[in-house]
């Protein structure tokens with residue numbers, strides 16, 4: 001009898017459980033960072049200090065713009081409905097760990113490489129990679145240097161607090177080239193020292209090299225060697241104290257990628273609102289579909305992100321694409337359907 005009763009109780013609990021999943025529109029408890037951002041009405045985003053052309057710079061109107069900046073704007077659009085509700089905290093490379101740990105920022109979007117030790121020691125949660133990169137090496141075009149071995153006995157400028165500094169040692173030892181590192185805490189000082197001839201080479205992520213070269217007075221003076229010294233998966237990171245917030249950032253990034261895969265852009269998103277394709281209805285949070293509400297944000301958060309910031313391809317092209325000084329191709333930063341690495345899990 002008692003056994004039968006407990007079976008009934010378990011069955012009842014299962015039925016309630018099933019219903020509570022089916023009615024997931026219920027208000028969800030907010031995590032501490034999500035709550036803080038909603039209360040403040042603004043997302044605080046860690047960004048580059050010296051600025052990195054194409055990724056994070058302040059324009060003549062005093063507004064932040066760039067590829068990394070746009071992912072902070074996308075999160076503000078998703079959560080607050082307004083991509084302009086972001087304040088930026090400029091950070092040197094070596095200031096990133098403290099900024100995450102102290103939670104003075106809600107999100108960091110600052111050409112930051114996802115690594116195991118950062119994941120563990122910084123107390124960070126990394127979002128999906130937004131830019132697959134690798135470390136490169138730049139020399140003066142008139143130097144005649146063509147590979148890492150050619151840097152033997154020479155001096156290389158590098159910024160501290162970066163994966164760059166660590167990879168440099170590994171790769172030069174593999175190339176069998178002894179060198180003198182000239183290490184700076186500040187990005188601007190690192191670049192200036194190279195330009196002024198205090199170093200024979202300058203190393204950072206290839207995206208960084210392209211940014212520095214493309215925004216220099218005479219780009220022809222600088223040559224990026226045809227070497228890739230590491231994997232640098234760059235993307236946003238958040239403090240790991242709020243898994244819900246980490247998920248919101250993660251699905252915001254995925255929304256930009258998924259939108260591109262569906263061919264949904266800032267210009268045509270309204271036409272898709274009445275699509276009769278169920279998965280597009282779900283992705284855009286139309287009808288009864290509970291998507292954002294599972295995280296305490298609007299169901300149609302992807303619509304707002306796409307309208308205000310654009311899909312991944314629009315973000316890439318606007319900041320780095322053919323009509324910019326960088327004219328970057330998509331390469332591996334293309335959709336998986338086009339041979340790249342960008343792949344969003346299902347929005348269901």
Ligand SMILES: N[C@@H](CCC(=O)N[C@@H](CS)C(=O)NCC(=O)O)C(=O)O
Pocket residue numbers: 047048049050051052091092093111112113159161162163164186187190204205208232234
């Ligand atoms: N992806 C690497 C390097 C990131 C990095 O900070 N690179 C420097 C290159 S000089 C930079 O972008 N500095 C620009 C700035 O601090 O504003 C990392 O996460 O450690």
